[in-house]
Amino acid sequence: MRKTLKIALREYKVAVRSKAFLIMIMLMPVFMGGTAGVTALLESRKDTADKRIAVVDRSGVVAAALHEAATKRNTSEIFDEETGKKIAPAYIIEIVPPSAEDPEAQRLTLSNRVGNKELYAFVEIGKDVVHPGDDAQGARITYHAENSVFHDARKWIAQPINNHIRGLRLAEAGLDRATVDELTRWIPAEGLGLLTVDEATGQVKEAERSNEAQAILLPMGLMMLLFMMIMVGATPLVSAVLEEKMQRIAEVLLGSVRPFQLMLGKLLGTVAVSLTVVTIYISGAIAVAYHLDVADHIPFHILPWFVVYQVAAILTFGAMFTAIGSACNDLKEAQSMMMPAWLLVMIPMFVWLPVVKEPLSNLATWVSLIPPFTPMLMLMRQASPAAIPAWQPWAGLAGIIVFTTLCVWAAGRIFRVGILMQGKPPKLSDLARWAVRG
Amino acid sequence: MNTVELRDVTKTFGTHTAVDELSLDVPRGCVYGFIGPNGAGKTTTLRMIMNIFYPDRGSIRVFGEQRRHAHTDRIGYLPEERGLYKKMKVRDILRFYADLKNARDVNREVDRWLDQLELADWADKKVETLSKGMSQKVQFIAAVVSKPELVILDEPFTGLDPVNADVLKDAVLELQSDGTTVIFSTHDMNVAEKMCDFIFMIFKGRKVLDGTLTSIQDRYGSDTIRLRIEGNGAVLHDLPGVERVNDYGRLQELRISAGGDSQQILAAIMSRTRVRYFELARPSLHDIFVRIAGPEAEETNHA
Numbered sequence: 001m002r003k004t005l006k007i008a009l010r011e012y013k014v015a016v017r018s019k020a021f022l023i024m025i026m027l028m029p030v031f032m033g034g035t036a037g038v039t040a041l042l043e044s045r046k047d048t049a050d051k052r053i054a055v056v057d058r059s060g061v062v063a064a065a066l067h068e069a070a071t072k073r074n075t076s077e078i079f080d081e082e083t084g085k086k087i088a089p090a091y092i093i094e095i096v097p098p099s100a101e102d103p104e105a106q107r108l109t110l111s112n113r114v115g116n117k118e119l120y121a122f123v124e125i126g127k128d129v130v131h132p133g134d135d136a137q138g139a140r141i142t143y144h145a146e147n148s149v150f151h152d153a154r155k156w157i158a159q160p161i162n163n164h165i166r167g168l169r170l171a172e173a174g175l176d177r178a179t180v181d182e183l184t185r186w187i188p189a190e191g192l193g194l195l196t197v198d199e200a201t202g203q204v205k206e207a208e209r210s211n212e213a214q215a216i217l218l219p220m221g222l223m224m225l226l227f228m229m230i231m232v233g234a235t236p237l238v239s240a241v242l243e244e245k246m247q248r249i250a251e252v253l254l255g256s257v258r259p260f261q262l263m264l265g266k267l268l269g270t271v272a273v274s275l276t277v278v279t280i281y282i283s284g285a286i287a288v289a290y291h292l293d294v295a296d297h298i299p300f301h302i303l304p305w306f307v308v309y310q311v312a313a314i315l316t317f318g319a320m321f322t323a324i325g326s327a328c329n330d331l332k333e334a335q336s337m338m339m340p341a342w343l344l345v346m347i348p349m350f351v352w353l354p355v356v357k358e359p360l361s362n363l364a365t366w367v368s369l370i371p372p373f374t375p376m377l378m379l380m381r382q383a384s385p386a387a388i389p390a391w392q393p394w395a396g397l398a399g400i401i402v403f404t405t406l407c408v409w410a411a412g413r414i415f416r417v418g419i420l421m422q423g424k425p426p427k428l429s430d431l432a433r434w435a436v437r438g
Numbered sequence: 439m440n441t442v443e444l445r446d447v448t449k450t451f452g453t454h455t456a457v458d459e460l461s462l463d464v465p466r467g468c469v470y471g472f473i474g475p476n477g478a479g480k481t482t483t484l485r486m487i488m489n490i491f492y493p494d495r496g497s498i499r500v501f502g503e504q505r506r507h508a509h510t511d512r513i514g515y516l517p518e519e520r521g522l523y524k525k526m527k528v529r530d531i532l533r534f535y536a537d538l539k540n541a542r543d544v545n546r547e548v549d550r551w552l553d554q555l556e557l558a559d560w561a562d563k564k565v566e567t568l569s570k571g572m573s574q575k576v577q578f579i580a581a582v583v584s585k586p587e588l589v590i591l592d593e594p595f596t597g598l599d600p601v602n603a604d605v606l607k608d609a610v611l612e613l614q615s616d617g618t619t620v621i622f623s624t625h626d627m628n629v630a631e632k633m634c635d636f637i638f639m640i641f642k643g644r645k646v647l648d649g650t651l652t653s654i655q656d657r658y659g660s661d662t663i664r665l666r667i668e669g670n671g672a673v674l675h676d677l678p679g680v681e682r683v684n685d686y687g688r689l690q691e692l693r694i695s696a697g698g699d700s701q702q703i704l705a706a707i708m709s710r711t712r713v714r715y716f717e718l719a720r721p722s723l724h725d726i727f728v729r730i731a732g733p734e735a736e737e738t739n740h741a
Contacts, residue, residue, distance in 0.1 A: 002540070003538055003540075006534070006537050006538055007538075010534055014523075014525070014526070243523075244521075247521050247522070247523075247524070248517055248519040248520060248521035249521035249522065249523060250521065251485075251490065251517040251519070251521055252515065252517055252521040252522075252535065252577075252580065253521075253538070254488075254490045255488050255490065255510070255513070255514075255515030255517070256510060256511070256515075256535070256538040256539050257510075257538060258507060420485075420490065420491075
C-alpha cells in the first residue's frame, strides 16, 4: 500500500504542478463566466437602430391604430427604465395606401424597397381581418422581410393589430371591453414545492415557490461538473499510461511494484487531483453564494453525495481508460478503443432532460440505477426538487461500488498483460480475454 | 548460497516458447553474464527473475525464497529499453525510484552516485535535456541507488562511448567488491570475457553454455590457430584440415577440423606464404558464440 501511495503522490504532484492543471482550474470559470459575459455583451450590443415598416392596410381600419401603438411603444417601451438608455429599436410605421388594381406590383415594389434597405419590412393586412368569415385569403396578416422568422417586429406587430380588431368586434357586438376582460380573465397555475416540517420548531414550513434555477439549473450544473471532472480527470490517464508503456517506464516501475499497485496508484492520484479541482470550484461557488447572499440555496446535503459519486466515477472510468492505455501502442489505436467507454460517459448527457423533468418516472429511476450512469443521473435526481425515494441513492451507491470494484479488478488484469505487450494492436475481444483469463 | 536458482523454467507466449526448461544457479557475489542472439530469451529470463513475467512451469528462487515479490526491494533492475519520465528532474526521478524500493539514505545515495558518474551538474535538469549516454547512466543509478543485493542489468553497455562504458564497468566491479550479485546481459563478447565470473548462453530458449570462461573454452579444446601472414588471407583457402577461416585483415583465425593437425596446417601455410605469427589457442567467446548461433551452425543443426 505504501508503494501505491508513493505512485499516487507522484501522479498528484506532477499533475497539480503542471501548466495544464492551472489552465484547467482557470478555464472552467473563465469558460462559464465567458459564456455569460458574451451573452451579456451581445445583449448590450443588440441592434437598436430604428426600423421602418411599411403597412398596406386593405381593411382600412387597422393602420392608424397600429401607427398609434407603435408611437406609444417608441416613446415608452424602448428605453431602460433606470438608465434611460435605448435598449430596443423603434418601429416607424409608414402607411402605404393599398393599390386596388395591381396588388402584386405593389408587393414587388415594397419588396424592392426592403431589398434596397429603405424599409425593414412591410406588412399587408387583409381586407376581411375584422370579419374573416370563410374567406381565409382576405383575412391574413402577412409580414414580408428578408429573414422574417427571426424578426421581433413580426412577433410584436400581431399584438396591437389583434387588440384593435377585437375591440372593433366587441364594440359591434355591443359589449363593454372591461366586462369582457373580467369574464375571460386567465389564471395561471403556479409551481410550488412541497410543505415540510421545520425540525427545529416543529412548525409546518410554507411551500417554496419552485423556480427554474432549482428545478433544472442546479441538477444540470452538478451533472455537468461531474461530467467535466470525468473528461478532464480520467481521460489523461490514457496518454499517461501510454507514455509509461511506450517509454518503457512501466518496466522500471514493475521492477519495484506489482502491476496492480502501479495501476491503483495512478487511479488514486487521479482521484486526488479531481477532488482538488472540485474542492476549489465548490468552495469558490460557496464563497460567491455567500457574497451574493444566496447561500440558502446551496444544496449542502448533496455535496457529500457529489464527492462519493465523483470518486466512484473517476475510479470506474479511470480504470477503463487505464486498461485501454495499457493495451494500445499509440493514441490512434487508443481512440478507437475509447469509443465504447465514451458512450457510457455520454449516455447520461443524452437522457438528462427527461430525467430532470420527471425525476420520479420509471425511465429516470431505472436508468439512474444502472451503475455507470448512477453518478451523473442519480446525482441529478437528488439535486432536483422532487423527493426521490430514500432507498434509491443507497441502492445506486451499492451498485456503483460493486461496478467500480469490478472495473478496477478487470482493468488490473488487462493492465498486467497489456503494459508489457508490444506491437500488436489489440481488439476489444483481447481485452475481455485478458480480463477473464488474466 | 545461490542468489538466484531457476529450475526447469518454461515460458511461452502464444505458440512461441521463449524459455524452455531452463535451470540456472547464480552464486552470491558473482558477476554473471547472459549472452545469446537477439530473441533467444535473455530478456524474458531476466524479467522472470524480476517477477515481471511469471513462468508457465518450473520454479524460481531468489534469495532462497520462491514466493513472488518477496524480495523486490532487494533487487535493482535496469531494463533493456530505458524508461525515464522525460519531464521529471534527474534528482527527483532517482529519489522516486529509490523510494519505491523503500531505500534508506535516499538523498545521500542519489548525490553520491550522481557525483561518481559525473552527473552532478545535471541533477536539477529535466531528463529530456540529457544525451542518450547520460540518460543511460541515470538509469543505471536508478537500478543501484537503493543498495540492492542483486542487480540485474539488461544490456547496460549498449550505446555507450568507451569512456562512459568504462565508468559503468568500474561501477559494476565496485558493486561486486561490495558483495552485490550482478547479472547482466550483453552482446559484447569482450566485456563478457573480461568481466564475468560465469557466462551463460541461451539460444532459442535453451541453455547452450553455462560456466566459467575457462570451463566453456575447455569444452572446445585448443582447436584454433591465430595467424599473421604476409599478403592477404586469400592464400588460406582450401587448406586441408581447416574447417573455417576468419580473416580479420591483419589477423586470421583458423578453426581446425576434427582430426586436423596443427603442424601439417602450419607446413601447408608456410608452403604458400611467409608466416609472421602463429599461435595455437582456445577459441574466443566470440567464436564459440558464432559456432553455436551463426548461420553455419544453423545449417548443421538442421542437417
